[in-house]
Amino acid sequence: MISLQACKTVISHSNVTVLQRKLRIKSVNLPTILLQKLPNLDLNKNVVIEDFNGVKATQLRDSSRKVVTKEVVDEETMKLYAILEAISDRIEMHRNVKEQRENWNSLLLNSINMITLMAATMAGVSTMGEGNLALKVSSMVLFSAATGLVSIMNKIQPSQLAQEQRNAVRLFKQLKNEVKTTISLGKKCRKQVTEYMEKVLALDRAYPLPLLGAMIEKFPDTCKPAVWWPSRKTSFLRRNKSVVKLSSFGSNNGWNNGWSNELEDEMRVIVEVIEKKDASDYVRLGNAALKLNKTLAVMGPLLTGIAAMGSGFALNGGPWGAVMAVVAGSLASVVNTIQHGGQVGMVFEMYRNCGGFFEHLEEEIESNLEEGDFERRENGELFEIKMCLKLGRSLSELRDLADKSRISNEGFRNEFASKLF
Structure with missing residues (x-):
C-alpha cells in the first residue's frame, strides 16, 4: 500500500509538471518554427531575426510582445533581385518575339x-x-x-530574326543563372550590380526587339x-x-x-x-x-x-x-x-x-x-x-x-x- 501511494504521488507530480510546461509554452505565444530556431529566447531583450527574403527585423519585446521596428539592411541584394526580374521579363519577351518571327517565315514563304x-x-x-x-x-x-x-x-x-531571339534567350538565361549564383553565394557589392546592368544593356543592343530603326x-x-x-x-x-x-x-x-x-x-x-x-x-x-x-x-x-x-x-x-x-x-x-x-x-x-x-x-x-x-x-x-x-x-x-x-x-x-x- 505504501508503495502504491508513492507511485500515485510521483505520477500526479509528473502530470502537474507536464501541465505547467504546456501552460508556459502556450503563454509565450510564439510560432513553432521560431521556438525551434531560438530555444533560449529571452523575451525581455531585443532579438534580431533574418527572414527568408534577406530582410532583418529588430524585434523589441515589451509586455505585449509585438514587433516595433523593421528595417532593410541589404540594399545590394534588392538591386540584384530587381535586375533578376528585368532579365526574366526580357527572356519572356524574346521568346514571344521568336515564335512570332518563326511564324512570319513559314507563313510568308508558303x-x-x-x-x-x-x-x-x-x-x-x-x-x-x-x-x-x-x-x-x-x-x-x-x-x-x-x-x-x-x-x-x-x-x-x-x-535570321528568329535566330537572333533564340540567341538572346539563351544568353539572358545564362546571365540569369549568373545573378542567382551571386545572390546564393552572398558575395554582393555595388561593382557587381553595375556589371550586371551593363551586361543587360549590352544584350539589348546586340539583340534588339523592334524592327524599325533598331534592326541589325x-x-x-x-x-x-x-x-x-x-x-x-x-x-x-x-x-x-x-x-x-x-x-x-x-x-x-x-x-x-x-x-x-x-x-x-x-x-x-x-x-x-x-x-x-x-x-x-x-x-x-x-x-x-x-x-x-x-x-x-x-x-x-x-x-x-x-x-x-x-x-x-x-x-x-x-x-x-x-x-x-x-x-x-x-x-x-x-x-x-x-x-x-x-x-x-x-x-x-x-x-x-x-x-x-x-x-x-x-x-x-x-x-x-x-x-x-x-x-x-x-x-x-x-x-x-x-x-x-x-x-x-x-x-x-x-x-x-x-x-x-x-x-x-x-x-x-x-x-x-x-x-x-
Missing part, C-alpha cells in the same frame, strides 16, 4: 510560293486558247504581288562576330598595366590564387589557337553564307519580276511571254524555298554568333592574363575548368593541345580549340 505557282499556272493555261485575258492579267498581278512580298521578306530575313543590318559588307558583352579593352588600356609574370611574386611555390606560369602559358597558347583556327574559320563560313544569302535575295525578286513582265508580253498575244512567265515563276519558287525554307539567314546568324563566342573567350582569357593583381583574378584552377567545359574538352585534352601547339605548331595546323562547335 504564301509567296503559292502565289507564284498559281500565277505560273494561270500563265500556262492562258496559252491554250484565245480570249483568256482575265488569266493573263491575273497572272501579271500575282507575279507583281509576289515580287513585292519577296523583296520585303528578303529585307527583314525572318529566319542583314546584308553587311563582311561577317563580323556578334558582340553581346560590355567591352573591357578600354579599361585595360586606361590602367596601362603590363602582364606580370607570376614567378616575380614567388608565393606558394609558383602558385598564386590557383595560377602558375605553366597555366598562364597554356592560356596564351589557347588564345592563339582560337584566334587562328576557330574564330577565323567561323568568320570564313559566315562570309560564305552571307554571299549566298545576298545572291538568293537578288535572284528571288528578279525572277518574279521577269515572270510579271512575261505575263505582260503575253497580253499582246506573244507565246514566248507566257513561256518566260512560267519558267521564271517556277525558278523563283525554287530560289525562295532554298533561301527561306533552308533558312540561309539563320545559318549566317549562327556563324556570326559562334564567331562572337570565340571572341568572347579570347577577351575573357586576356582580361585575366592582363590583370596584374592575382587576387583580383578569377581562381586559376576554376578558370581552367570553365575553359575546358566551354571548349568541350577535358583537362588533359586542353593541356595536350597547348603542348602540341607550343612545341611544333601542330595544333595550329590540324586541330581546332573547340570540340563543341
Whole structure:
C-alpha cells in the first residue's frame, strides 16, 4: 500500500509538471518554427531575426510582445533581385518575339510560293486558247504581288530574326543563372550590380526587339562576330598595366590564387589557337553564307519580276511571254524555298554568333592574363575548368593541345580549340 501511494504521488507530480510546461509554452505565444530556431529566447531583450527574403527585423519585446521596428539592411541584394526580374521579363519577351518571327517565315514563304505557282499556272493555261485575258492579267498581278512580298521578306530575313531571339534567350538565361549564383553565394557589392546592368544593356543592343530603326543590318559588307558583352579593352588600356609574370611574386611555390606560369602559358597558347583556327574559320563560313544569302535575295525578286513582265508580253498575244512567265515563276519558287525554307539567314546568324563566342573567350582569357593583381583574378584552377567545359574538352585534352601547339605548331595546323562547335 505504501508503495502504491508513492507511485500515485510521483505520477500526479509528473502530470502537474507536464501541465505547467504546456501552460508556459502556450503563454509565450510564439510560432513553432521560431521556438525551434531560438530555444533560449529571452523575451525581455531585443532579438534580431533574418527572414527568408534577406530582410532583418529588430524585434523589441515589451509586455505585449509585438514587433516595433523593421528595417532593410541589404540594399545590394534588392538591386540584384530587381535586375533578376528585368532579365526574366526580357527572356519572356524574346521568346514571344521568336515564335512570332518563326511564324512570319513559314507563313510568308508558303504564301509567296503559292502565289507564284498559281500565277505560273494561270500563265500556262492562258496559252491554250484565245480570249483568256482575265488569266493573263491575273497572272501579271500575282507575279507583281509576289515580287513585292519577296523583296520585303528578303529585307527583314525572318529566319535570321528568329535566330537572333533564340540567341538572346539563351544568353539572358545564362546571365540569369549568373545573378542567382551571386545572390546564393552572398558575395554582393555595388561593382557587381553595375556589371550586371551593363551586361543587360549590352544584350539589348546586340539583340534588339523592334524592327524599325533598331534592326541589325542583314546584308553587311563582311561577317563580323556578334558582340553581346560590355567591352573591357578600354579599361585595360586606361590602367596601362603590363602582364606580370607570376614567378616575380614567388608565393606558394609558383602558385598564386590557383595560377602558375605553366597555366598562364597554356592560356596564351589557347588564345592563339582560337584566334587562328576557330574564330577565323567561323568568320570564313559566315562570309560564305552571307554571299549566298545576298545572291538568293537578288535572284528571288528578279525572277518574279521577269515572270510579271512575261505575263505582260503575253497580253499582246506573244507565246514566248507566257513561256518566260512560267519558267521564271517556277525558278523563283525554287530560289525562295532554298533561301527561306533552308533558312540561309539563320545559318549566317549562327556563324556570326559562334564567331562572337570565340571572341568572347579570347577577351575573357586576356582580361585575366592582363590583370596584374592575382587576387583580383578569377581562381586559376576554376578558370581552367570553365575553359575546358566551354571548349568541350577535358583537362588533359586542353593541356595536350597547348603542348602540341607550343612545341611544333601542330595544333595550329590540324586541330581546332573547340570540340563543341
